[in-house]
Amino acid sequence: MVQQRMEGWKEMAAHLGRSVRTIQRWEREAGLPVHRLQVGSKAQVFAYKAELDGWRVSKEEPPDMRRPGLLERWRIGWLWIFRQR
16 A cells, blocks of 8 residues: 655645644644655655544544634623623
C-alpha cells in the first residue's frame, strides 16, 4: 500500500484547512505527525495524509463535549443579565 505523501507546510495546511502557522504550532504543541528529511544544509518537511487524518480524528471532541460557540455564549450571557433584574 502506497501512502499519499504531502510535501511542505502549505500542502499540509491546505489539507487540514488551517494556516501554515497553525500547522507548525500543532506540530510543536499537539504532536502533529510531521517528518523531516535532512538534505545537505536544508531540511524538507513532509507528512503522510493517512497520519494527518488519523491525528485529526484522535483530537476531535465528541459533539456533546464541545465548548459553547460564540453565539451560544452570547445567549447564555443575556439570559443571565435578564434573570438578575
